[in-house]
Amino acid sequence: MLRTVIGGLSISNPLMNASGVLSNTPGLWRRLYESGAGAIVTKSVGLTEREPYPGPNVVEIECGLLNAMGLPNPGVEILCEELKAFKMENPDIIVIVSVFGANADEFTRVASSVEEAGADAIELNLSCPHAKGYGAEIGSNPKTVKEVVSNVKSVVKVPVFPKLTPNVTSIVEIADAALSGGADGIVAINSVKGIRINVELMRPVLGNVYGGYTGIGILPIGIRAVWDIYEEFECDIIGVGGIESYKHVLEYILAGAKAVQIGTALYKRGLHLFREIKDSLEKWLQEHNINELNDIIGLSHRR
Numbered sequence: 001m002l003r004t005v006i007g008g009l010s011i012s013n014p015l016m017n018a019s020g021v022l023s024n025t026p027g028l029w030r031r032l033y034e035s036g037a038g039a040i041v042t043k044s045v046g047l048t049e050r051e052p053y054p055g056p057n058v059v060e061i062e063c064g065l066l067n068a069m070g071l072p073n074p075g076v077e078i079l080c081e082e083l084k085a086f087k088m089e090n091p092d093i094i095v096i097v098s099v100f101g102a103n104a105d106e107f108t109r110v111a112s113s114v115e116e117a118g119a120d121a122i123e124l125n126l127s128c129p130h131a132k133g134y135g136a137e138i139g140s141n142p143k144t145v146k147e148v149v150s151n152v153k154s155v156v157k158v159p160v161f162p163k164l165t166p167n168v169t170s171i172v173e174i175a176d177a178a179l180s181g182g183a184d185g186i187v188a189i190n191s192v193k194g195i196r197i198n199v200e201l202m203r204p205v206l207g208n209v210y211g212g213y214t215g216i217g218i219l220p221i222g223i224r225a226v227w228d229i230y231e232e233f234e235c236d237i238i239g240v241g242g243i244e245s246y247k248h249v250l251e252y253i254l255a256g257a258k259a260v261q262i263g264t265a266l267y268k269r270g271l272h273l274f275r276e277i278k279d280s281l282e283k284w285l286q287e288h289n290i291n292e293l294n295d296i297i298g299l300s301h302r303r
Contacts, residue, residue, distance in 0.1 A: 001282055001293065003292075003294075004293065004294055006161075006185050006258045006259045007121065007159035007161060008184060009094065009159050009184075011039045013036070013037075013278055013281075014249070014253070014257075014258065014259035014260055014293065015036065015249070015259070015262065015277060015278065016037055016039045016238070016259060016260065016261045017032050017041055017266060018214075018240055018261040018262060018266075019098040019123060019125065019163070020069065020098075020263070021262075021266050021267055022267065022271065023040060023041060023043050026082050026085070026086040029090075029093065030086075030093070031271060032271065033090070033093045035271035035272065036271075036278050037274050039096055039120070040094065041096045041097075041123060041261060042096070042097045042098055043073060044071055044099065044125045044128070045074075045075070045079045045097065045100070045110060045114070046071065046073055046075065046101060046110060047076055047101065047106050048075045049073065049075040050071050050072050050073055051070070051072055052069050052070050052072035053068055053069065053130075053207055053208045056205060056207055057069050057208075059205045061213075063217040064214050064216060064242075064264050065213070065267065065268075066194060066206060066211040067191070067211050067214070068206045068207070068208035068210060068211035070130070070131055071128060071135070076099075076110050076113050076114065077113075079114065079117075080113055081117075083114065083117040083119065084117045084118055095118070095120050096119070096120060096121040096122065097114040098124075098125050099111050099114060099122055099123070099124060099125065100125040101134070101148075102134060102138075103138075104144075104148045104151040104152075105151070107124060107151065107152055108151045108154075108155055111124075111155065111156050112155045112156060115156045115158050119158060120158060120159075121159040121160070121161060121184075122152065122156060122158060122161070123161045123162075123163050124160065124161065124163060125163055126139025126145055126148065126163060126164060126174075126178075127139045127165035127190030128212070129167055129190065129191055129192070129193035129212045130193070130208055135165070136167055136190070136193070139162070139163075139164060140168050140174070142173055142177035143177070145162065145174055145177040146177040146178065146180050148162075148181070149162055149177075149178050149182055153181065153183075160182070160183055161183065161184060161185045161238060162178040163240075164187065164188045164189060164190070164225070165189065165190050166190065166192055166218075166222070166225055167193045171188065171189070171228065172228050172229060175229045175233065179233060179235055183235075185236035185237060185238060186229055186235060186237050186238070187237075187240060188238070188241075189218070189241050190212065191211075191212025191213055191214045191218070192212065192213045192218050192221060193211075193212060193213070194212070194213040195209060196211075214241070214263055214264045215242060215265075216242045216244055216264075219242025219243070222239060222240055222242055222252070223251055223252060225241075226252055226256050226257050229256065230256025230257075230298050231301060234256070234298065237256055237257045237258060238257060238258070239255065240263070242264075244265040244269075245280070246276075246281045246284060249277060250281070250296075253293060253296055253297055254296055254297075254298070255300060255301075256297065258294075258297055262277075
């Protein structure tokens with residue numbers, strides 16, 4: 001009833017964690033799966049180890065979170081060791097590895113390594129809003145996006161999903177570049193760039209000043225991005241941003257997404273949210289006499 005296929009990758013249900021949310025270690029990957037996730041998305045990994053930005057890194061605000069971690073990671077060699085061991089013990093758990101780089105060559109080298117280690121698919125982080133020289137600074141240029149995607153696709157066989165930034169004039173233009181480069185699907189969206197100020201200290205709340213805003217407040221932004229991309233291309237899409245309930249998942253599916261990722265709500269409410277949403281989706285489909293969730297993908301466009 002909930003099974004879906006995204007970019008050729010078959011998963012038991014459309015629910016995933018968003019990269020970086022409760023996904024730093026193989027132990028957490030296992031917990032995500034046991035809690036009901038259809039696929040696991042790792043924290044973004046690069047060629048070499050990176051330390052986090054000076055804190056504060058994550059601040060709770062009225063309608064979500066503001067974070068600037070700085071793409072901390074142990075480096076691809078250590079991640080690959082962990083992934084190989086994990087996949088040997090858990091071959092049926094779908095693991096999508098999020099990768100980043102400063103240029104197409106770095107993306108390609110990291111992607112090739114994680115595929116060899118057992119990644120079932122690769123998410124290209126072209127959208128982190130606060131890491132200088134990475135993420136959105138690369139993902140805002142259509143030419144560079146196409147180059148990164150095409151280079152990665154030339155060396156890997158697993159599905160490749162670029163994750164796009166909403167912090168651009170036209171996300172459709174960026175999606176077009178990614179698809180032209182051979183992307184198997186699009187992930188939309190990453191966090192929205194923002195700043196908050198502590199009025200008592202009279203300085204920004206984050207150590208990095210700028211951060212990525214996530215939570216219920218970006219739900220309409222994410223749905224609009226999915227709607228616009230699907231309207232233009234009818235491609236495979238993973239919807240991300242602001243999901244807190246099964247109704248939010250349904251909105252993304254009706255807008256054109258085949259799967260979704262959940263971040264802030266998992267962070268705030270816990271992993272049991274996966275099971276709650278799965279059960280509610282199945283109940284809703286039964287009540288509406290709909291056999292498969294796939295039957296309503298993009299249905300709201302038929303007007």
